[in-house]
Amino acid sequence: MLIPNTSPSLLHWEEGTPAPLWGALFGNANSLALEIGCGVGDFIVQMAAMHPELNFIAIDFYNKGCIKTCKRVDKSGLNNVRVLRVEARTFIEACIPSESLSMIIINCPDPWPKLRHRKRRLVSSEFVAYLSGFLKSGADFFFATDFVDYGLDVAEFMTVQPGLVNQLLPDKYTHALPDYPVSKYMRRFMDLGQPIYYVHYRRR
Numbered sequence: 001m002l003i004p005n006t007s008p009s010l011l012h013w014e015e016g017t018p019a020p021l022w023g024a025l026f027g028n029a030n031s032l033a034l035e036i037g038c039g040v041g042d043f044i045v046q047m048a049a050m051h052p053e054l055n056f057i058a059i060d061f062y063n064k065g066c067i068k069t070c071k072r073v074d075k076s077g078l079n080n081v082r083v084l085r086v087e088a089r090t091f092i093e094a095c096i097p098s099e100s101l102s103m104i105i106i107n108c109p110d111p112w113p114k115l116r117h118r119k120r121r122l123v124s125s126e127f128v129a130y131l132s133g134f135l136k137s138g139a140d141f142f143f144a145t146d147f148v149d150y151g152l153d154v155a156e157f158m159t160v161q162p163g164l165v166n167q168l169l170p171d172k173y174t175h176a177l178p179d180y181p182v183s184k185y186m187r188r189f190m191d192l193g194q195p196i197y198y199v200h201y202r203r204r
């Protein structure tokens with residue numbers, strides 16, 4: 001049975017029901033930012049505090065992670081974050097208007113190291129092409145991973161994604177992004193001397 005989550009930061013949405021009215025929910029017309037796979041929420045509270053001009057939607061299909069994220073958001077006093085326990089593709093398709101996001105963040109989405117797991121990784125060239133349709137002109141796309149081959153693969157296919165411009169030129173990726181919070185999950189790898197691969201693109 002699911003542990004109930006009664007946080008005011010949690011937004012219930014189910015497939016087949018109308019999309020949330022974002023402006024009314026946040027109480028302003030600020031632009032939306034989306035974190036896919038927010039984990040336990042330590043990244044989103046830092047990022048949302050740095051960007052009060054944006055309304056953050058933090059999603060994850062992991063219930064305990066959503067509960068922890070909500071607790072962090074509630075404790076922070078931030079009013080520009082809402083958390084949803086949803087699957088990314090289903091939610092985006094139904095609830096995010098095209099060209100409405102100012103930022104998409106995906107940090108370490110697939111924690112499975114085995115070769116046979118690579119096929120089911122979330123971030124592919126096709127998924128990024130799909131996501132780019134939800135970005136406004138000038139919006140940011142961030143991807144981070146602790147897996148070398150995942151980082152190199154994404155860094156490579158991003159160079160030929162139509163309409164997206166590399167913000168790290170002449171590099172395709174970096175191991176340190178200024179002003180980009182580090183999650184506890186990422187910190188664990190960094191402390192072991194394993195670099196994080198960051199990719200940063202912007203919609204033309």
Ligand SMILES: C[S@@+](CC[C@H](N)C(=O)[O-])C[C@H]1O[C@@H](n2cnc3c(N)ncnc32)[C@H](O)[C@@H]1O
Binds near residue numbers: 037060108111184
């Ligand atoms: C390894 S954790 C990293 C969490 C966080 N981004 C961080 O850096 O601390 C990956 C998270 O992504 C979530 N996730 C992966 N694919 C997802 C999807 N398609 N929809 C929603 N959440 C997803 C998982 O449930 C998990 O909580």
